[in-house]
Amino acid sequence: MNTEILGVVAMFVLTVLLAIPLGKYIGKIFTGEKTIFDKLFQPLEKLFFKLSGIDAAQEMNWKQHLVALLTINLVWFLLTLFILMNIGWLPFNPDGNPSMSPDLAFNTTISFVTNTNLQHYSGESGLSYFGQLTLMLLQFISAGAGMAACAVVFTAMKEKTTDKLGNFYNYFVKSCVRILLPISIVVATLLVFNGTPMTLKGKDQIISMQGDTINVSRGPAAAMIAIKQLGTNGGGYFGVNSAHPLENPNYLTNMAENISILLIPIAMIFALGFVLKRKKLAWVIFGVMTLGFLFFLIPSIALELKGNPAIDHMHINQALGSMEGKEIRFGSAASAYWGITTTVTSNGSVNAMHDSFTPLTGMFTMLGMMVNSFYGGVGVGFLNFYIFIIIAVFISGLMVGRTPEFLGKKIEAREMKIATIIALLHPFLILTGTAIASFLYAHHPDTYAGWLNNPGNHGFSEMLYEFTSSSANNGSGFEGLGDNTPFWNIACGIVMLLARFLPIIGPVAIAGILANKKYIPESAGTLKTDTLTFGIMVFAVIIIIAALSFFPALTLGPIAEHFKIY
Numbered sequence: 092m093n094t095e096i097l098g099v100v101a102m103f104v105l106t107v108l109l110a111i112p113l114g115k116y117i118g119k120i121f122t123g124e125k126t127i128f129d130k131l132f133q134p135l136e137k138l139f140f141k142l143s144g145i146d147a148a149q150e151m152n153w154k155q156h157l158v159a160l161l162t163i164n165l166v167w168f169l170l171t172l173f174i175l176m177n178i179g180w181l182p183f184n185p186d187g188n189p190s191m192s193p194d195l196a197f198n199t200t201i202s203f204v205t206n207t208n209l210q211h212y213s214g215e216s217g218l219s220y221f222g223q224l225t226l227m228l229l230q231f232i233s234a235g236a237g238m239a240a241c242a243v244v245f246t247a248m249k250e251k252t253t254d255k256l257g258n259f260y261n262y263f264v265k266s267c268v269r270i271l272l273p274i275s276i277v278v279a280t281l282l283v284f285n286g287t288p289m290t291l292k293g294k295d296q297i298i299s300m301q302g303d304t305i306n307v308s309r310g311p312a313a314a315m316i317a318i319k320q321l322g323t324n325g326g327g328y329f330g331v332n333s334a335h336p337l338e339n340p341n342y343l344t345n346m347a348e349n350i351s352i353l354l355i356p357i358a359m360i361f362a363l364g365f366v367l368k369r370k371k372l373a374w375v376i377f378g379v380m381t382l383g384f385l386f387f388l389i390p391s392i393a394l395e396l397k398g399n400p401a402i403d404h405m406h407i408n409q410a411l412g413s414m415e416g417k418e419i420r421f422g423s424a425a426s427a428y429w430g431i432t433t434t435v436t437s438n439g440s441v442n443a444m445h446d447s448f449t450p451l452t453g454m455f456t457m458l459g460m461m462v463n464s465f466y467g468g469v470g471v472g473f474l475n476f477y478i479f480i481i482i483a484v485f486i487s488g489l490m491v492g493r494t495p496e497f498l499g500k501k502i503e504a505r506e507m508k509i510a511t512i513i514a515l516l517h518p519f520l521i522l523t524g525t526a527i528a529s530f531l532y533a534h535h536p537d538t539y540a541g542w543l544n545n546p547g548n549h550g551f552s553e554m555l556y557e558f559t560s561s562s563a564n565n566g567s568g569f570e571g572l573g574d575n576t577p578f579w580n581i582a583c584g585i586v587m588l589l590a591r592f593l594p595i596i597g598p599v600a601i602a603g604i605l606a607n608k609k610y611i612p613e614s615a616g617t618l619k620t621d622t623l624t625f626g627i628m629v630f631a632v633i634i635i636i637a638a639l640s641f642f643p644a645l646t647l648g649p650i651a652e653h654f655k656i657y
Contacts, residue, residue, distance in 0.1 A: 095424035099392065102346055102428065106353045113354065114361025114373075120265050121242045122366055132269045139264050147264070150255035153603025156243045157596055159259040160236055164204050164592075167232055172200045174225050175218075184219035185293030186308070191217070198580035199226075205591035206233035206468055208319065208326030208439055208566040209583060211575040215308035215330055220291055226326060227315040231267050231275075234322030237470030238266035240595050241359060244477060245366045247602035248498055251610035256603065266470075270355070271322060278317035281347050286340040289313040312338060320351035323468040325439030325566045333429075333442040334418055345421055345442060349429055352438045356466040359473055367498075372621040376476065379626045383465040383633065387455040388431045394449045395423040401656040416447025427452060434459035437468030439566030446545075446553070446569040450656065453569070454649035457556055460563035462637045463517060468564060471591075474598040476629075479636075481510040481601060483629040484620065493618055500605040513597035517562055518640035520586045524558035525551075525644065531578070539578075544571040548655065552648035557583065562590040 119126050140147050151159070174181065179190035191199065195211060202209040203226045214223065239262035246256045283289050288309035295307050312328040316338055319326050329335040339345055357377070364373025398409030412423030421429075426443035433440055434456040445456055459465065464475040485502050488495030495502040529551065532539045543550035553569040560567050561583040568574065574583075619625060 095396070095422050096392070098342070098346070099424055099428045102349050102425075103353075105346075106350045106357060109350065110354055110357035111361050114358040115365050117270060117355075117358055117362035118365025120269055121245055121262065121362065126269075128269065128273075132265075135268050136264050139268075140260070143260075145260045147258050147261040149258055151258055152254045153243065153247070153256055153599050153606075156240070156256060156259045156603075157599055159263075160240060160595065161592065163232065163236060163263070167229060168200055168204050171203065171225055171229060172196055175199055175222055178219040178222045181219065181221050183221035183224070183291060185291070186216075186219070188216055188219050188222075194577045194580040195575060198584045201584040201587050202566065203229040203324070203326060204233060205564050205587045206230075206237060206322070206324055206437060206471070207561065207564040207587045207591070208324045209561060209568070209587065210326055210330075210566065211580055211583075213330030214328050220310050223315060223328060224311060227311075227318060230315070230318045230322050230324040230326065231271055234271055234318070234324060234469050235263050235267040237468055237474075237595070238270070238355075238359070239263040239470070240599055241470035241473055242266070243599055244474060244602040245363055247599075247606035248363075249367050250606050251499065252606070252608065254603070254607050256606065271318065274321055274351075274354075275314070275317040278321065278347055278351055279313040282313040282316055282340075282344055285344050286337065287313040287316060287344070288337055307337075309337065316348070317351070319440060320348045320438065321355060321469075323352065323356060323436045323438040323472075325433065325437075327440060331441075331444075333440050334444070336420075339442055341420060342425070345425060345429075348440070348442075349425075349432060352429075352432050352436055352440070353466060355469045356436050356472045359470060363473065369621060375621050375623070375626040376473075378623075379630045379633075380465045380476070382630060383462065384431070384435050387435065387459050387465075388428065391427045391431050391448075391452040391455045392424050394452045395427040399449055399656070413447075413449055416444030418442065430456050431459060433567060434563075434565060435462075435465040435467070436472065437463070437564045437566075439560065441567055444570060445556070445567055446571045450549075450552075450649040450653040453552060453556070454645055454653075456567070457552075457559050457645065457649070458637065458641070460559045460565050461517070461521070461641045462633055463563045464633060471564070471595060474595060477598045477602070478510050478513050478594075479629055479633050480620070481506060482514060483625070483632045484618065485510075486632065487625065487628050488618055491618070496611060496617060497605070497620060499610045499612065500608045501611065502605075506601045506604060509597050509601050513594050514636060516593055517590065520562040520590055521555070521558045522640070522644060524561070524582055524586055525555045527582070528554045528558070528578075541573045542576070542579075543573070548648055548652040552652065555644055555648050558586060561586040564591050 175191045175196040177190055198211055239259055242262040243256050289311055290309055297305050297307055299305055315328045329338050333339040360373050360377045364370040396412040399413045417426045421442055429442045466472050467475050484497045485495040485507055532542055553572040556569040557572055
């Protein structure tokens with residue numbers, strides 16, 4: 092057990108140590124400062140801009156940034172939808188996998204465009220290599236778009252009074268070329284040398300120890316796995332994601348992939364401190380996020396190491412902890428760590444089956460997605476946290492009788508309306524979707540009986556988790572749910588679409604509006620936002636909003652299940 096805990100501590104410490112210099116590097120890229128890699132990446136960037144005819148130096152206001160963001164995603168949505176519905180006859184399909192149905196293609200396309208990677212199919216049989224490579228490209232595009240939107244907000248926060256917030260395409264291309272691509276190459280290379288396949292050949296045959304002939308799927312897996320982790324995408328090449336021995340062969344690759352999940356989300360926090368020249372503010376934000384992360388992580392590891400009480404009742408030894416649905420090469424502690432890191436971010440990849448976690452660990456994974464701002468996805472994680480900062484500034488200002496100000500700009504009714512709508516959108520989508528699904532299952536059991544393998548409290552948790560994962564743009568699931576049906580494909584697709592773009596539009600709009608306001612220099616009456624007190628205030632706002640919104644639903648699901656098995 093001590094060894095398992097040391098492994099978890101080592102992963103987190105290494106992540107932070109790597110994220111600090113990476114954050115400084117990202118900050119330099121967003122501010123246009125020189126870096127040691129300029130000569131290497133500038134020719135590729137210039138090629139992209141020349142082929143597209145885009146002037147990367149042309150300044151945009153916040154509305155133009157949003158138009159560019161939505162245009163890119165619309166083009167790739169239409170192209171990918173066509174590809175997935177026609178992979179049966181398109182090239183690079185050595186195993187002869189069929190085309191997707193329209194509803195599944197709709198769900199999958201939205202899923203990867205929105206950085207969710209919710210997969211209602213199994214990669215080995217559901218896609219051709221051409222389809223897999225197309226989705227891999229979307230993992231770069233969706234992650235780069237999120238980082239570019241975050242760069243716009245950073246720029247707006249930095250400037251005193253302006254409506255010019257840089258160029259979206261410049262931020263987007265640099266995020267992909269200078270950050271995501273090189274780190275992905277390093278991670279993919281490590282995976283290849285540890286046994287992850289990277290080939291365009293079809294299935295291979297092996298003879299098992301029992302003498303059976305087995306067809307083993309392979310393909311260009313290593314490249315897709317690298318960007319799925321670094322871009323907080325999470326979409327696995329194989330059906331069981333990073334629990335698959337070819338996707339995550341050993342503890343070294345497990346560490347590399349797990350570090351990759353948190354690396355850029357944490358680095359973006361330190362990039363904020365570099366861009367604004369407010370390192371103390373960055374450390375306060377990092378502290379609040381880390382505190383929330385530890386609140387979910389520590390009890391989850393303890394619960395999984397303790398084992399499942401239902402199995403204890405059968406007098407089965409659980410010296411290794413609760414190992415149902417877990418891989419022996421990782422163990423219960425590392426599996427719980429992955430489960431929390433993948434859900435506090437919008438990654439969603441798994442190295443163990445979340446449906447088999449003990450009930451309260453399952454609850455903590457859901458809470459990570461319900462809060463959706465403790466680290467979060469690349470770029471969008473800070474955007475979600477930014478909404479809570481605006482709300483906390485407004486409440487704090489009213490409490491102490493001061494005009495709510497953040498970085499020299501007054502927070503007024505317009506910004507608060509936008510922030511409130513975005514804060515309430517997340518619980519609205521999750522709870523409304525779960526309520527509709529529960530109603531259909533309860534009132535039409537013959538039609539929807541195939542949805543749940545586990546009726547009762549756990550079945551409710553499966554449906555709640557699916558909509559939580561969709562709304563958090565996470566993509567993981569309690570896989571006891573039969574989700575490849577028209578209802579789940581269409582309903583989750585709509586939720587993913589709304590939950591991706593409205594929470595980007597809101598923060599960018601707030602930041603753009605504030606940037607255009609008159610700058611007010613700090614004075615003795617200014618509310619300090621880089622202090623421990625304000626950090627506690629933000630944390631309290633996050634917890635209260637999440638607890639009030641989701642506690643009743645969690646009571647019906649994992650909390651009720653927890654008390655049942657004791």
